[in-house]
Amino acid sequence: MISVDAYRETVTELLGRAPVRTVPVAEAAGLVLARDVLAGVALPPFDNSAMDGYAVRAADVAEAPVTLPVADDIPAGRVDVKPLESGTAQRIMTGAPLPPGADAIVMVEDTDRGTSEVRISRAAAAGNHIRRTGEDVTKGAVALHAGTVLSHAHLGLAAAVGLAELEVYRPLSVLVVSTGTELVEAPNPLQHGQIYESNSVMLAAALRELGCQVEVVRSVVDEVEEFRKIIEPRLESVDLLITSGGVSAGAYEVVKDALTGQGVEFQKIAMQPGGPQGCGRWNGVPVVTLPGNPVSVLVSFEAFLRPAVLSAMGHSDVDRRRVRARLTEDMTSPAGRRQFRRGFFTPVLGEVTGMVGPRGGPGSHLLAAFTQANCLIVLPEEVSEVSEGDEVEVLLL
Ligand SMILES: Nc1nc2c(c(=O)[nH]1)N[C@H]1C(S)=C(S)[C@@H](COP(=O)(O)OP(=O)(O)OC[C@H]3O[C@@H](n4cnc5c(N)ncnc54)[C@H](O)[C@@H]3O)O[C@H]1N2
Numbered sequence: 001m002i003s004v005d006a007y008r009e010t011v012t013e014l015l016g017r018a019p020v021r022t023v024p025v026a027e028a029a030g031l032v033l034a035r036d037v038l039a040g041v042a043l044p045p046f047d048n049s050a051m052d053g054y055a056v057r058a059a060d061v062a063e064a065p066v067t068l069p070v071a072d073d074i075p076a077g078r079v080d081v082k083p084l085e086s087g088t089a090q091r092i093m094t095g096a097p098l099p100p101g102a103d104a105i106v107m108v109e110d111t112d113r114g115t116s117e118v119r120i121s122r123a124a125a126a127g128n129h130i131r132r133t134g135e136d137v138t139k140g141a142v143a144l145h146a147g148t149v150l151s152h153a154h155l156g157l158a159a160a161v162g163l164a165e166l167e168v169y170r171p172l173s174v175l176v177v178s179t180g181t182e183l184v185e186a187p188n189p190l191q192h193g194q195i196y197e198s199n200s201v202m203l204a205a206a207l208r209e210l211g212c213q214v215e216v217v218r219s220v221v222d223e224v225e226e227f228r229k230i231i232e233p234r235l236e237s238v239d240l241l242i243t244s245g246g247v248s249a250g251a252y253e254v255v256k257d258a259l260t261g262q263g264v265e266f267q268k269i270a271m272q273p274g275g276p277q278g279c280g281r282w283n284g285v286p287v288v289t290l291p292g293n294p295v296s297v298l299v300s301f302e303a304f305l306r307p308a309v310l311s312a313m314g315h316s317d318v319d320r321r322r323v324r325a326r327l328t329e330d331m332t333s334p335a336g337r338r339q340f341r342r343g344f345f346t347p348v349l350g351e352v353t354g355m356v357g358p359r360g361g362p363g364s365h366l367l368a369a370f371t372q373a374n375c376l377i378v379l380p381e382e383v384s385e386v387s388e389g390d391e392v393e394v395l396l397l
């Protein structure tokens with residue numbers, strides 16, 4: 001059996017790193033920046049007013065109240081601002097360029113709002129309400145570092161320093177395939193012996209949440225020729241194929257039978273659930289084959305797929321947050337396997353740890369219990385029993 005950590009490395013290597021692509025700034029949310037972004041302009045690009053008011057020389061209003069002639073009017077966007085002569089004021093709006101010679105802004109609230117002359121009721125110190133060139137970002141500085149996961153704020157900054165496009169790691173395009181003759185797509189009626197297909201729905205949503213582009217084939221019957229005929233032609237247009245089902249030890253293991261000898265290796269991973277796994281390349285395209293049980297799919301996703309996919313899309317922080325927590329009840333775990341149990345973590349005020357209790361048993365068909373969990377309880381390979389009060393590791397979902 002292969003360890004979870006070794007398998008995670010294998011899958012991460014298999015997925016590699018997506019190519020860099022240029023995308024419009026507005027379409028880059030959630031993607032990872034591939035190159036440093038240098039500020040083509042300073043922010044602010046010019047000294048400007050932080051308030052609607054009057055640009056003055058501080059010395060001219062030191063003896064306020066004073067009345068000054070209003071020599072000009074400067075709305076935001078004006079590009080031909082004239083110097084401020086001493087003993088005058090210019091009416092100015094928020095964001096408008098400071099006239100040369102002015103060194104303070106008097107807020108309109110501290111004036112009589114005059115347009116030909118203005119009575120200023122309060123003195124203003126030099127620098128008052130002036131936003132200086134480059135005080136946010138200096139021209140030529142690194143505004144965004146390579147490796148940044150682009151949030152809406154980062155995109156705003158990129159736009160503000162004048163960029164129309166960003167170089168990012170391309171989102172992975174993933175084909176998700178569920179196999180199993182028993183699978184039926186809702187809302188078609190079920191016959192006894194059939195079940196509704198759910199794995200592709202979960203996987204596609206989980207991958208889209210990471211920023212992947214996902215195509216789905218929802219239910220391929222357990223026939224090797226049929227599987228090859230439907231899936232092989234679709235490989236050309238994707239970076240990754242993820243299948244569910246058909247990988248264990250039975251007589252109709254469609255994925256295993258179709259891909260053994262084609263570049264995909266099937267093996268047991270020392271984890272529970274999610275033991276039977278396969279990965280490799282089919283026609284050169286990375287393939288990860290997950291077992292069919294829904295909770296095995298979700299746990300496999302957490303244990304190695306999510307980090308590998310994130311890493312392929314340029315992320316460096318690929319791990320869920322780990323905390324320690326005290327168990328609220330006894331649990332057992334198969335020796336030699338890392339068990340991932342669905343749990344509910346509650347932080348305890350004033351303590352670095354919290355409390356955690358399982359939700360549902362270890363069975364990998366217990367999907368509803370997963371939806372009541374907010375974490376995975378990790379019981380290491382060497383542990384087969386834990387008791388109420390023991391400290392365990394928890395992965396926060
Ligand atoms: N003799 C052995 N039998 C099994 C072993 C083993 O080692 N020896 N391993 C068990 C474990 S652990 C798992 S996990 C499963 C994995 O089996 P498969 O990958 O071949 O998955 P299936 O048999 O196709 O399906 C398992 C289970 O999940 C249901 N399923 C499958 N696909 C979906 C879907 N898209 N949506 C909802 N539910 C799905 C399926 O009906 C089965 O109940 O093998 C054990 N057996």
Ligand code: MOO
Nearest residue numbers: 273274275296364
């Ligand atoms: O390991 Mo299977 O993945 O129990 O459910």
